Amino acid sequence: MEIVELLPRLHLLRFEVGQAYLWRDDDGFTLIDSGIAGAGPAVADALRGIGAKPGDLRRVVLTHFHEDHVGGAAEIAAWGGIEVFAHQADAAVIRGEAPAPPPVFTDAPEWERALFEGKPQLPAAPPVRVDHEFEDADVLPFGGGARVVAAPGHTPGSSAVHLPVFGVLFLGDAVANVEGRTMLGVFNMDRSRALESLRVLSRLDAEVACFGHGDAIVGAASAALRAAVPRGAA
Ligand SMILES: [Zn+2]
Numbered sequence: 001m002e003i004v005e006l007l008p009r010l011h012l013l014r015f016e017v018g019q020a021y022l023w024r025d026d027d028g029f030t031l032i033d034s035g036i037a038g039a040g041p042a043v044a045d046a047l048r049g050i051g052a053k054p055g056d057l058r059r060v061v062l063t064h065f066h067e068d069h070v071g072g073a074a075e076i077a078a079w080g081g082i083e084v085f086a087h088q089a090d091a092a093v094i095r096g097e098a099p100a101p102p103p104v105f106t107d108a109p110e111w112e113r114a115l116f117e118g119k120p121q122l123p124a125a126p127p128v129r130v131d132h133e134f135e136d137a138d139v140l141p142f143g144g145g146a147r148v149v150a151a152p153g154h155t156p157g158s159s160a161v162h163l164p165v166f167g168v169l170f171l172g173d174a175v176a177n178v179e180g181r182t183m184l185g186v187f188n189m190d191r192s193r194a195l196e197s198l199r200v201l202s203r204l205d206a207e208v209a210c211f212g213h214g215d216a217i218v219g220a221a222s223a224a225l226r227a228a229v230p231r232g233a234a
């Protein structure tokens, strides 16, 4: 796993597939997404690598139920003293109480379906408890007040988390930034809803954008998000 410092308070953790982020407050750390199944020891190493320890992790915030975002959560939650947060619409899947519905490619470009069929099979995410279900506009207790921005479409409970005080925006898979291009995330359950969410996200004020896949943008992130809205769809 690769660790990238984006800001003194913010590190990107890059796994074999997908990414998570560590946010540091003075009273402890928040992990946004949790990597693939088996990622727990790598997250512990990442904390040690930046001068902290696993016991400094206070909470895990899950942007949506996909296995490359939730996979490590069960083992990390078992460290103790950690609260798990997720949107109410994805919580049942995350807890293992409902099956994960697949993406729908009806109105997606053909290359996206081909990409999905060719992607490596990941281990299923072990079920994990959700201690706090959030919804749009809720404020989570980190980063000076972390505001949930519901971004449904990728999954029903897909959510971004905005730290207005720091100009940081965690996007999960609502938006991707791959091969130098900021774009709508792929493998959506409802693509038109996901496009509507992209429009909402593009209106937020952010300097730093953190994606589930692809390089983070540090500086003028809002402009890149606005440019990602397809023409004619604004
Ligand atoms: Zn996803």
Ligand SMILES: [Zn+2]
Residues within 6 Å of the ligand: 018, 066, 068, 069, 173, 212, 213
């Ligand atoms: Zn993902």
